[in-house]
Amino acid sequence: NAGVTQTPKFRVLKTGQSMTLLCAQDMNHEYMYWYRQDPGMGLRLIHYSVGEGTTAKGEVPDGYNVSRLKKQNFLLGLESAAPSQTSVYFCASSQPVAGNQPQHFGDGTRLSIL
Amino acid sequence: SQQGEEDPQALSIQEGENATMNCSYKTSINNLQWYRQNSGRGLVHLILIRSNEREKHSGRLRVTLDTSKKSSSLLITASRAADTASYFCATDPQTSGSRLTFGEGTQLTVNP
Numbered sequence: 058n059a060g061v062t063q064t065p066k067f068r069v070l071k072t073g074q075s076m077t078l079l080c081a082q083d084m085n086h087e088y089m090y091w092y093r094q095d096p097g098m099g100l101r102l103i104h105y106s107v108g109e110g111t112t113a114k115g116e117v118p119d120g121y122n123v124s125r126l127k128k129q130n131f132l133l134g135l136e137s138a139a140p141s142q143t144s145v146y147f148c149a150s151s152q153p154v155a156g157n158q159p160q161h162f163g164d165g166t167r168l169s170i171l
Numbered sequence: 172s173q174q175g176e177e178d179p180q181a182l183s184i185q186e187g188e189n190a191t192m193n194c195s196y197k198t199s200i201n202n203l204q205w206y207r208q209n210s211g212r213g214l215v216h217l218i219l220i221r222s223n224e225r226e227k228h229s230g231r232l233r234v235t236l237d238t239s240k241k242s243s244s245l246l247i248t249a250s251r252a253a254d255t256a257s258y259f260c261a262t263d264p265q266t267s268g269s270r271l272t273f274g275e276g277t278q279l280t281v282n283p
Contacts, residue, residue: 061213090270099259099275100214115270147213159204160261160271162213 059083063148063163070138070170078133078166080148087153089131090115090160091123093144100147106131107153138170176274177260183280190247192277194260195240201263203236203243204271208257217245217258252283 061082070076080089087108092100092115102115106125120142122134131150135142145167149160178193194203202221206214220227220236220243227234233246247254257278261271 092273097275100273102270102272105270149214159216159219160214162215164211164213 061148061150061161061163063146063166065166066164067167068169070135070168072138072140072170074138075134075136076138076168077135078146078148078168080131080133080150080163081129082131082148082150082161083129084150084161085128086150086161087128088151089125090149090151091121091131091133092147092149093117093142094147094165095144103133103146140170142168143170144168177258177277179277180275181278181280183282184250186250186252186281186283188250188281190250190254190279190281192245192258192260192279194243194245194274196243196260196262196272197241198262199265200238201265203234204261204263205232205234205243205245206259206261206273208259208276210256214259247279250279250281252281255279255281 064079090105091103094100101117103121104123106112109128112123124132145165147165149162151160152158176195204219205217208214218229218234220234231248236243257276259273259276261273
């Protein structure tokens, strides 16, 4: 099992460019999450999904959009990248038993906005 | 603001010593989880303790939870150089569904 796979692993963008980060999981998990990790800030939840076709806002959703067209995939989009979005982005997935299941993480996408 | 706050922010010890990290949180929780992150990698789940549990063990890990003080501790016994990593606590607030709130982490360095 690959677990949670994120692509790309690294990317450099110019301000104003757009891009999509892809997350794929092969564990048949219902819930998927996108986080960003910045120095001294821990992980902050951007958007999450509790099932195919559903999405919801997390703690820091502005400037990002997401889609969950297939159960195994969760896409994070930046429509017009800004330097403040330079960060490491992590995707995670979990089973739908509320409060009692760990989250499984990918190895992250390191994104720099110039 | 972060639900979980770890203390200390950084900890440096010698191989064989024990390492203790603490986590405090603000609201009632369903459970508290500890994760480990090696440099350049994603987080890996270590242990979950439910709100009605007070202590849990897994190998060299011991986790305690005091809901009256809204705090938890992670003890790593007989540390190894390979334990060098960042450790995060994550809380599952009762009002959050399946969302977790992560602390800022403790950077543990175990010197050989």
